[in-house]
Amino acid sequence: MxxxxxxxxxxxxxxxxxxxxxxxxxxxxxxxxxxxxxxxTITVTGSAKQQIKSDLSVWTGNFTTQSPQLSTAFNQIKSDQQKIKDYLKNQGINEKDMVFSSINTEVRYATLPNGQYSTQVEGYRLHQQVEIRSPDVDKITELSRQTTDLINQGVEFQSNPPQYFYTKIADMKVKMLSLATKDAMVRAEQIASNAGSRVGALRAARMGVFQITPLYSNEVSDYGINDTSSLEKEITAVMNCEFEIKR
Structure with a gap:
């Protein structure tokens, strides 16, 4: 057992x-x-580039005045505002396209011999900004360079560089993604052909960030770039695609 x-x-x-x-x-x-x-499967990165011209410009200018008396400074900045309106009208800008900000008041105090500020008011400095948005980007570009002529009229004026935008960017992105995907497929077919295989169905796709840069720029960012300083731009789209490989 x-x-x-x-x-x-x-x-x-x-x-x-x-x-x-x-x-x-x-x-x-x-x-x-x-x-x-x-x-x-094979994973390939495709890209597409397209040159674009901005179709909207935003330009701002700042003007300032100061006086020992607040009322005098206020009257002066209102007078400067009217001079600016008249000047811009003469340049072909419609008054409804001019946006003036609220007036910012800065109190200036007298400086003591030791370099510290006293409580005695020395004067008032007033600041205001004018903004223009226009699809006529060429006119705004020229205007931004000429408005310093206001200085000859006694206006303490500073013109800022225009910002340039492309308003059809949403539609452009759809087109660019399609082109980037086609580019990825061409690259995949070349690689597969060298290996004696062929490309099958698209298994997965991941969109990269868009880069909107000045023409001929090599600058890139992991977070994407949206250049607003250049009238002429280049938009780059990237797609990471995974394709089936058939023997």
Whole structure:
């Protein structure tokens, strides 16, 4: 009886080991299948570039006046505002397109001999800004360079560089993504052809960030660039695509 028990124990251990080997073989086989399927794709980055010209410009100018008396300073800045309106009208700008900010008042205190400020008011300095938005980008570009002529009229005026925007960027992005995807497919086909394979269906696609840069610029950013300083720009789209590879 004892010898019979030993035989069954040996058979049971052998059976367990055999079953373990079979299961291990199935697991390894399954892993190899998955690995083979995982390697049956190719990931390629495609890109597309397009030159664009801005169709909206935003220009701002700042003007300032100061006087020992607040009322005098206020009257002066209102007079300067009217001079600016008249000047811009003569340049072909409609008054409804001129946006004047609220007047900012800065109190100037007298300086003591030790360099510290006293509580005595020395005068008032008033600041105001004018803004113009226009689709006539060429006119605004020229205007931004000429408005310093207001200085000859006694206006303490500073012209800021215009900002340039492209208002159809949403539609452009759709077109650019399509072109970038086609470029990725061409690249994938070239790589697959060299390996004696062909490209199948698109498995996955991930859009990269858009880069809107001045013409001929090589600048890029992980967060994307949206240049507003240049009238002529270049937009770049990137797509990371995963394609099925067929033997």
């Amino acid at each position: 004892e010898e019979s028990s030993r035989k069954w124990a040996v058979i049971s251990v052998a059976g367990i080991l055999a079953l373990g080997m079979i299961l291990s073989s199935l697991i390894v086989s399954n892993s190899m299948v998955k690995l083979k399927m995982a390697n049956n």
